[in-house]
Amino acid sequence: MNMISKIEEALIEYLPSKDCIEKKLIESMEYSLMAGGKRIRPCLVLEFSHLCGGDLNQAMPFACGVEMIHTYSLIHDDLPCMDDDDYRRGRKANHIVYGEDTALLAGDALQALAFEIMSSSATEENAYRATKAVAVLAKYCGAVGMVGGQVIDLTYEDKTANIDVLREMDSKKTSGLIKAACEMGCIIGGATHRQVQAARDFGESIGIAFQIMDDILDVVADEKKLGKPTGSDAGNNKSTYVSLLGLEKCKLLIDELTDKAIKSLENFSGDITGLKDLALKLASRDY
Amino acid sequence: MNMISKIEEALIEYLPSKDCIEKKLIESMEYSLMAGGKRIRPCLVLEFSHLCGGDLNQAMPFACGVEMIHTYSLIHDDLPCMDDDDYRRGRKANHIVYGEDTALLAGDALQALAFEIMSSSATEENAYRATKAVAVLAKYCGAVGMVGGQVIDLTYEDKTANIDVLREMDSKKTSGLIKAACEMGCIIGGATHRQVQAARDFGESIGIAFQIMDDILDVVADEKKLGKPTGSDAGNNKSTYVSLLGLEKCKLLIDELTDKAIKSLENFSGDITGLKDLALKLASRDY
Numbered sequence: 277m278n279m280i281s282k283i284e285e286a287l288i289e290y291l292p293s294k295d296c297i298e299k300k301l302i303e304s305m306e307y308s309l310m311a312g313g314k315r316i317r318p319c320l321v322l323e324f325s326h327l328c329g330g331d332l333n334q335a336m337p338f339a340c341g342v343e344m345i346h347t348y349s350l351i352h353d354d355l356p357c358m359d360d361d362d363y364r365r366g367r368k369a370n371h372i373v374y375g376e377d378t379a380l381l382a383g384d385a386l387q388a389l390a391f392e393i394m395s396s397s398a399t400e401e402n403a404y405r406a407t408k409a410v411a412v413l414a415k416y417c418g419a420v421g422m423v424g425g426q427v428i429d430l431t432y433e434d435k436t437a438n439i440d441v442l443r444e445m446d447s448k449k450t451s452g453l454i455k456a457a458c459e460m461g462c463i464i465g466g467a468t469h470r471q472v473q474a475a476r477d478f479g480e481s482i483g484i485a486f487q488i489m490d491d492i493l494d495v496v497a498d499e500k501k502l503g504k505p506t507g508s509d510a511g512n513n514k515s516t517y518v519s520l521l522g523l524e525k526c527k528l529l530i531d532e533l534t535d536k537a538i539k540s541l542e543n544f545s546g547d548i549t550g551l552k553d554l555a556l557k558l559a560s561r562d563y
Numbered sequence: 564m565n566m567i568s569k570i571e572e573a574l575i576e577y578l579p580s581k582d583c584i585e586k587k588l589i590e591s592m593e594y595s596l597m598a599g600g601k602r603i604r605p606c607l608v609l610e611f612s613h614l615c616g617g618d619l620n621q622a623m624p625f626a627c628g629v630e631m632i633h634t635y636s637l638i639h640d641d642l643p644c645m646d647d648d649d650y651r652r653g654r655k656a657n658h659i660v661y662g663e664d665t666a667l668l669a670g671d672a673l674q675a676l677a678f679e680i681m682s683s684s685a686t687e688e689n690a691y692r693a694t695k696a697v698a699v700l701a702k703y704c705g706a707v708g709m710v711g712g713q714v715i716d717l718t719y720e721d722k723t724a725n726i727d728v729l730r731e732m733d734s735k736k737t738s739g740l741i742k743a744a745c746e747m748g749c750i751i752g753g754a755t756h757r758q759v760q761a762a763r764d765f766g767e768s769i770g771i772a773f774q775i776m777d778d779i780l781d782v783v784a785d786e787k788k789l790g791k792p793t794g795s796d797a798g799n800n801k802s803t804y805v806s807l808l809g810l811e812k813c814k815l816l817i818d819e820l821t822d823k824a825i826k827s828l829e830n831f832s833g834d835i836t837g838l839k840d841l842a843l844k845l846a847s848r849d850y
Contacts, residue, residue: 292706297731298714301706352671357644357663376644377717380667381710384639384674388705391678395701398694406694407685414682418675419579419588423668427585430664444584 425449451483712736738770
């Protein structure tokens with residue numbers, strides 16, 4: 277079984293039983309959690325944990341935890357009071373299928389479930405590492421991380437942002453969870469302090485590269501492959517890396533960031549092939 | 564300094580600095596977190612931890628964590644797509660002051676902050692207890708707890724619920740966090756398994772009594788004292804303990820539940836005065 281199948285099998289097992297009055301809530305959580313996606317964040321947790329000599333079963337709750345947080349953020353982002361998007365990954369958005377109230381609550385419940393599965397997986401032996409990994413994810417997904425980045429995004433929705441603002445926003449909004457995933461994998465796997473720092477650098481670089489690629493794809497991609505309409509940034513007069521720097525400079529920047537990310541893997545003595553391939557794959561994706 | 568002042572001092576210290584682009588988010592979190600309230604849940608954490616011989620400073624992040632979860636749930640409950648309430652505790656609801664988007668995100672960030680402060684407070688010595696306490700809160704605030712109860716509430720908004728449904732809803736929606744607070748205090752304080760169970764029974768009983776009292780106050784209270792309009796349940800044709808059982812039976816039930824709660828404290832050898840007083844005070848409150 278490949279890594280993504282293992283992650284998806286674990287995700288579905290962590291969902292509560294539908295045999296309850298609030299069945300619709302669980303269905304709504306499952307609808308978004310099992311909607312596919314690249315599963316980049318959980319793969320990063322497992323890859324870094326493995327690289328540091330960690331055990332797959334101990335890392336899996338943290339891999340699934342970060343994916344649940346990512347999923348809840350997408351559900352809330354699509355709500356009418358936020359980006360008001362009717363489609364996500366080529367399917368109807370959660371609130372279109374289940375209603376705004378259930379979608380809001382499904383997001384809230386996915387955030388709680390993430391913290392539940394991570395914390396309840398702890399044993400007396402790895403509890404201290406677990407608390408550190410949970411604290412990292414909670415920080416990167418909160419007010420000074422992902423949610424903060426979303427607020428910056430909303431603040432600059434109808435005004436021009438400069439490159440520094442864009443960088444801070446994406447460092448929080450997009451790189452936030454990616455950095456969290458890299459750090460968590462290291463912590464659970466028993467990395468040194470220096471390795472955790474290197475994993476954070478790796479996450480920051482591929483996270484920003486990921487966002488620049490998102491901006492490029494919004495201009496050049498095939499809508500069918502992408503699973504969402506293109507041209508939305510230009511239509512909304514939104515500042516993006518492409519609008520501020522141009523396509524060519526953006527492509528160069530992605531290459532630079534990917535090189536930097538791969539260089540930071542020199543701090544690990546294990547087999548870095550998986551992480552190197554992932555960074556290169558993200559830098560050349562067309563969806 | 565009394566217990567509530569200590570809790571409020573700690574709450575404000577845990578909030579991130581406002582010296583950032585996303586200042587409005589932090590202000591919105593603070594607006595609701597520092598809006599007063601009875602601080603029942605954090606008091607329960609501290610009381611149970613103290614009863615089990617725990618240290619105040621170790622228990623405080625868990626006390627503040629449960630209050631942050633409670634606060635986020637109130638912000639989300641008031642949103643237009645949920646209960647659509649413009650007022651909370653005699654002040655404008657969060658989304659009326661900061662807008663729906665920021666209110667939604669402030670709720671999300673408060674949930675994350677709760678898990679961050681609890682997990683990052685762990686030391687190598689108490690990490691296993693911390694993971695267990697975090698797992699308890701995450702479970703009781705998620706799909707099979709508070710959020711699940713909210714879904715049942717929405718499901719029965721426009722149809723008659725029987726007493727069993729009402730009981731299940733309140734056991735999750737209202738008692739959920741109250742039970743979590745009691746259990747967490749015990750776990751952090753180093754209680755036995757039997758004591759944790761007794762604390763859960765205490766929480767379940769005072770939680771249901773609390774909800775019945777809420778239903779009574781919606782019929783009989785002074786609006787000014789209560790800080791919100793009365794008569795809303797009857798106006799919405801909502802099934803409540805009062806509509807299903809009548810006022811007199813409800814008052815008897817509160818007394819029974821309070822007696823049961825106090826009886827469960829017999830499992831503890833320490834000074835139970837604080838918890839006994841709290842149960843009695845909740846049973847006779849007029850706001």
